[in-house]
Amino acid sequence: MTENAFFLPLGDERLFAFLHLPERTCRGGAVLCAPLGEEKLWSHRVFVGFARELAAKGFAVLRFDYRGEGDSDRPFEQSDCSTRIADTRAAIDELKRRVPGLERVTLAGLRFGALMAAAAASGRDDIDRLVLWDPVVDGADYMQAVLRSNLMAQMAIHHKVLENREQLIERLERGDTVNVEGYALAAPLFREASALKLADLLAANARPCLAMSITARAAPPRPDLAALAGSGRVELAAAVEEAFWKEIKLFYQQAADLTRVTFDWLGVAA
Amino acid sequence: MSGFEPVRFANARGEMLHGMLHAPPPALRRGVCILLLSPGIKGRVGPHRLYLKLAGPLAAAGFHVLRFDYYGLGDSEGTLGERVMADMYNSIQGGRYVDDTIAAMDWMAKHHGISRFVGSGLCGGSISALLTAQADRRVDSLLGIGLPSTLEGGQQNFDRFITRGQLRREGQSYLRKLLRPEAWKRFLSGKSGYRLIARAVTELVLPKKAKAPPAAAADGVTDNANPLFAPAFRAMLAARRPILLHFSSGDRHRFNFGEKFEERFADAIARIGHPYELQLIEGANHVLSDPRWIDQLLATSLAWLDRHYPTGGKERLSRS
Numbered sequence: 001m002t003e004n005a006f007f008l009p010l011g012d013e014r015l016f017a018f019l020h021l022p023e024r025t026c027r028g029g030a031v032l033c034a035p036l037g038e039e040k041l042w043s044h045r046v047f048v049g050f051a052r053e054l055a056a057k058g059f060a061v062l063r064f065d066y067r068g069e070g071d072s073d074r075p076f077e078q079s080d081c082s083t084r085i086a087d088t089r090a091a092i093d094e095l096k097r098r099v100p101g102l103e104r105v106t107l108a109g110l111r112f113g114a115l116m117a118a119a120a121a122s123g124r125d126d127i128d129r130l131v132l133w134d135p136v137v138d139g140a141d142y143m144q145a146v147l148r149s150n151l152m153a154q155m156a157i158h159h160k161v162l163e164n165r166e167q168l169i170e171r172l173e174r175g176d177t178v179n180v181e182g183y184a185l186a187a188p189l190f191r192e193a194s195a196l197k198l199a200d201l202l203a204a205n206a207r208p209c210l211a212m213s214i215t216a217r218a219a220p221p222r223p224d225l226a227a228l229a230g231s232g233r234v235e236l237a238a239a240v241e242e243a244f245w246k247e248i249k250l251f252y253q254q255a256a257d258l259t260r261v262t263f264d265w266l267g268v269a270a
Numbered sequence: 271m272s273g274f275e276p277v278r279f280a281n282a283r284g285e286m287l288h289g290m291l292h293a294p295p296p297a298l299r300r301g302v303c304i305l306l307l308s309p310g311i312k313g314r315v316g317p318h319r320l321y322l323k324l325a326g327p328l329a330a331a332g333f334h335v336l337r338f339d340y341y342g343l344g345d346s347e348g349t350l351g352e353r354v355m356a357d358m359y360n361s362i363q364g365g366r367y368v369d370d371t372i373a374a375m376d377w378m379a380k381h382h383g384i385s386r387f388v389g390s391g392l393c394g395g396s397i398s399a400l401l402t403a404q405a406d407r408r409v410d411s412l413l414g415i416g417l418p419s420t421l422e423g424g425q426q427n428f429d430r431f432i433t434r435g436q437l438r439r440e441g442q443s444y445l446r447k448l449l450r451p452e453a454w455k456r457f458l459s460g461k462s463g464y465r466l467i468a469r470a471v472t473e474l475v476l477p478k479k480a481k482a483p484p485a486a487a488a489d490g491v492t493d494n495a496n497p498l499f500a501p502a503f504r505a506m507l508a509a510r511r512p513i514l515l516h517f518s519s520g521d522r523h524r525f526n527f528g529e530k531f532e533e534r535f536a537d538a539i540a541r542i543g544h545p546y547e548l549q550l551i552e553g554a555n556h557v558l559s560d561p562r563w564i565d566q567l568l569a570t571s572l573a574w575l576d577r578h579y580p581t582g583g584k585e586r587l588s589r590s
Contacts, residue, residue, distance in 0.1 A: 005276040005288050005345060016276075018288075018345055041312045048345060070315055071274075071290060071322070157555060182318025182559035251311070251355045253342070 001055045008064070008094050015087055016071035017064040019098060020055035027058035029102045031091050033109030033117040036146075037076075037183045039245040040069060042252075043110060046244050049254040050262075057268045060102065062095040064088075066116075077177050077184035081119065081192035088120035096126065104128040106266065111245055112136050112193070118201040118209075130209040131262055132198075134245075137224045139196035146190075150180050198228065205232030210265045213238040214258060237261050273329060277338070279377035281370045285347040289314055289338025289374070291382075292325045298332035302579050303384045304413070306337040307371060307391035307398045310359055313344030316392055317557040320564070327568050332581060334384060338374055340367045356422035362394040363421055363496050371402040379408075386410045388575070393418055393523070393556070397499070403511065404502040411512040411578060413571055416556050419499040420526045441474030495530045503531065504538060513546035514574045516567055518554035547574065 002021045007014040032047055034040040051061040065072040066087045068079025088107070096102050106129045109117035114135030121127040136142040147165050154161050163171065168178050169190075177184035202209060211234050213221040220226070221236040228234045239261045244252035263269070274292040281287055294300070306321045308314055314337040315321055325335040341348030352358040371389075378384045389399025390413035397418050403409035457467075506513060517524035532539065549570045554563040 003286070003345075005278065007276070038317065041315070041317065044313060044344065045311065069319070071276075076319070153555075153559070157553065179559060182320070182557060184561075247355075249355055251350070251352050251358045253349060 001052065008090060010067070010073075010087070010090055013067060013073040015064055015067060015073070015090060017062055017091060017094065018051075019095070020051045020061040020063075021099075022055050022058045022060065025058065026060050026099055026102065028106065029060045029095050029099055029104075030054055030062070030106040030108060031088065031095055032061065032063045033088055033107065033113035033120075034063070034066070034069070035109075035111035035113045035245055037069070038181045039111055040065075040113075042247060043245040045253050046255045046258075047110075050259055053254075053259055053263075054268070057263070059106075059268075060095060060099045062091050064091045075184070077186040080186075080188035081116065081196065082188075084116045085120045088116055089124070092120070092124070092126065106131065108133065108262070110134060112142065115139060115142075115193075115196055115198055115201070118198055118205075119196065121207070122201055122204070127207060129207060129266065130205065131265070132209065132211045133239075133258060133262075134214040135198055135211060135225070137198045137228070139192075140194040143190050143194045146180055146185065147178065150178050150185075153179070153181070199231050202228060202231040202234055205234070207233065209234045210262070211236055212258070212261060214241050214243070214255075216240065216242050235265070237265065273326065274335075277336070277377070279338075279373060281341055281373040283341065283348065283369075285341045287338050287341060287347070287370060287373070288345040289336060290325075292329035292335040292337075294329045294332045294334060298330075298581065299334075300332040300579050300581060301384060302386045302388060302410070303334040303336055303375075303378050303382070304328050304388040304390055304575075305371065305374060305399065305409075306335055307367070307389065307395035308338070308340050308343060309392040310362055310394040311343060311355070313339045318559055320392060320558060323561075323564055324568065324571075327572070328575075331572055331575065333388070333575070333579075334378070334382065336374055336378060338370075340370045359394060359422045363397050363418060363498070365398075365401040365498060367398045368402045368405050371398055372406050375406065375408050386579075388413050388579075390415065392416055392558075397496070400502050400506065401498060404505050407509075409511075412506060412514070413574070414513070414515040415558075415567065416517060416521055416523050417515055417527065418523050419496055419503075419531050420494045420523075421496050423494075438474055438477075441471050445471070445474065493530075495526075495534075500531055500535055504535065504542065507539065507542045507544045507546065510544045512574070512578045514549065514571065515546065516549045516551060516570070518556055518558065518563070519550050519552045520554070521556050523556070524550070 001023055004019045006017055008017045035043060047063055051063055054061050066084045067074040068076040092105050095105060104126050107117045107121050107127050108131035110133040114132035121130055147168050150168060151161055171178060172187040172190050177186045209232060211225045211228050213225055218240050221238050225236060229236055239258040241255045241258050242248050242250050244255060274290045277291045278286050278288050306325060309316060321337045329335050339346040342350035350358060375387055385408055387409050388411050389403055389409040391399055392415045396414040399412055403412060551563050551566050558564050
């Protein structure tokens with residue numbers, strides 16, 4: 001396997017990308033879409049481990065940082081869903097450009113990254129499969145949860161809530177930002193994300209799609225995911241893993257069950 | 271945020287480490303590299319991209335800045351054996367990444383001709399810098415951010431080693447919750463840490479009666495101070511290398527440093543007679559999530575760097 005870190009030019013900006021190439025013939029390609037903010041950092045090593053395992057099975061795998069995150073350009077507050085979708089599409093194009101003969105790509109994403117993957121896939125005919133790990137199903141609910149982390153930070157720092165959720169939303173509407181674990185959330189990301197629903201994005205989906213629940217103990221798929229089963233060609237699955245995208249006691253380097261279930265579905269021998 | 275490029279180099283184990291090198295404008299180059307060492311799992315970008323926010327201004331001031339992922343973390347090769355986060359952090363505090371940091375300096379020396387380094391980083395990055403300084407003289411100074419001087423809990427419960435400063439803060443927090451129904455609900459649920467609450471409130475209300483941490487416990491663990499910390503810090507002082515430490519005012523590492531290093535080794539520190547500087551960032555949290563806290567950190571750091579690495583100065587005046 002060979003690995004190569006590089007910057008992908010995007011107009012006058014740069015997207016950081018990391019390419020994992022298989023040792024021998026390439027049997028397919030995959031682009032991985034990271035979750036938002038600190039969830040990306042906590043889950044980073046699982047992404048790296050998954051990419052390396054998939055590359056060892058013969059896939060070319062591209063990971064990348066959205067603009068506003070990681071080593072890519074832009075301050076976070078100047079990024080939104082539109083930039084994330086454009087970045088994902090640029091990453092798909094770059095993988096195809098770098099791997100001769102690769103015409104179709106599998107797109108996989110975790111949490112908010114899954115929502116972005118579904119959005120980036122729509123309207124493209126070069127995405128052969130979509131893998132959604134613990135996807136955000138309702139962008140509005142997710143943005144409310146993001147704001148909740150600001151409220152928790154207020155409690156930790158000031159021992160009381162100085163600005164409630166409605167005031168935070170007013171602040172966004174005025175053009176100010178809201179600090180979410182050190183990231184400056186601005187109105188465009190909040191507004192665009194709040195308008196997204198995974199079911200809408202998948203309604204016209206004609207490609208195979210795996211929507212996977214991730215729970216610490218064996219359990220049926222989440223009810224909100226189960227509701228997706230009627231959308232497009234969605235199949236449901238469940239993996240037993242801790243919430244490795246959060247700060248937990250365990251040090252997660254690989255998500256073995258998530259990898260196993262995904263590889264089974266992709267038809268890749270684990 | 272551009273102005274940096276991907277770099278990679280092998281460590282002593284033959285694993286490829288991936289990083290980013292920020293180069294200063296040629297006219298301002300000071301011939302010194304700041305190593306922004308990874309805090310741990312959050313890798314070379316740090317929490318909320320803190321390391322990018324720091325590296326840009328530091329490079330603009332004339333310093334090369336190298337930030338990279340240690341083996342087993344971030345994009346780098348290698349795997350780690352720990353399954354518990356605290357154990358992984360303890361391995362960092364035990365010097366796991368000294369060799370990787372030396373490999374980074376070797377690479378900078380070979381490819382950029384730089385042999386003077388400022389060891390820096392948040393939390394685990396700071397302790398890696400300090401321990402590397404003890405092993406390699408090229409670490410010329412220490413710019414610490416939330417430097418830990420104790421070990422993490424891991425399989426042990428280290429609540430009993432909590433500092434009195436932390437106890438006072440905890441006590442204040444519990445008193446503030448007295449009028450909150452949800453706090454009482456939790457208290458009555460049986461899920462609260464009653465021993466810690468009792469100690470914290472006692473320390474706050476009757477500080478003279480608060481018991482010192484136990485001298486020895488049944489498991490033989492007597493303290494959570496990192497045994498490598500004091501020798502490394504004292505060696506750096508004895509070598510008269512500059513040290514600037516930043517702590518967030520509410521950070522447990524600040525209290526640990528004060529009570530488990532400064533107080534215990536006050537005589538030895540005084541005998542060495544080489545001062546270190548300490549800056550408190552008032553109201554900040556451990557990861558400096560507010561831009562104002564980062565601005566303060568940068569302002570004091572740049573002033574300190576200017577004193578020790580003046581523009582155009584080949585040698586620092588205070589260097590022995």
